[in-house]
Amino acid sequence: MKKSLMLYLFILAILMNVFTYMFYSREVKFGQERYAKTTKKLRDSINLVTTKLTEANYFSLENNENAQNYFDNSASGGKVILYEKLIPVVTEKLLDYNSNPSGNPYTGQDKIEGKKFIINKVKILNHRWIVADYSNGEYWGEVLLKYFVADDESISFEVNQSLLYQK
Template sequence: MKNVILYAFVFSLLFNVFQFVNSTKILEGKETEVQKVKTQLKTSRDSLMQLSNSNYFALESDEDAQEYFFSNNLDYQKVAVKVKEDLIVLNENKNGNQLVPYEPIDGKSFIVNTSKILNHRWLIAEFSNGDLWGQILVKYFVSADRPTEFETVETVLYERQTKN
């Protein structure tokens, strides 16, 4: 009888040691997994914060600018489409877009490629002639019955990149 009790005691001791080692490994594995998830969550939060900050200056998120158009009985989404269309129409000039204050270089005129409406008064646009590019800050004035009026506020033309 003593042997049976001794064997049962040794067996239970070994079983408990096995359980302790096994649960410690599982716990460490789960802790590592939790740390990885926390890192991914922090990265995701940082990305979302950058994304929300990147759209801070946009007509779509500027309630004051939207209210300005609403008070003038205009739909800001339709205004945005109209402004962009009127801006692109200016590209049809043979000397390039008149908002870009640079003369054609090497026979290539500057045209506006893309733009972003910042609020009810300003937009920023990127222009190029195929070799050189730059950006313009434009003030615009919208009226329902006339084409949009544009006024260039500031421009920047980037230097031509040289190949080493």
């Protein structure tokens, strides 16, 4: 009787070990498959976001080689202006006009109800064009600007078109 009890306990222990092994091996396989699916989904999401970002930056000085070459005047004996350094300088110069008491003159708008218009966001499209967002806290608009970089590296702006959205 003692031998048969030990045999039954031994067989029960083996069966429990086999079932435990099968359970954990399938759990690991299930976890690996779930990890692979999640990783694939995340990679697809990253690729989608990267593609959208690339498409959104299509019109930018950073990605426009022809516009970048415009600032390379070394062939004609002129100066080379690095666009990486030019972008923050142009942006800062345009935003400096926000401190004007009557508002930024390059929004194309005068004060409305005593509130001045200031430029909030700037996007340099190429070697000639800038699009900017402006507001006075109540009204919002966008402006298309031309900018010029002189040989002495001074920057001038010109309002091409301004749009003020309805309230």
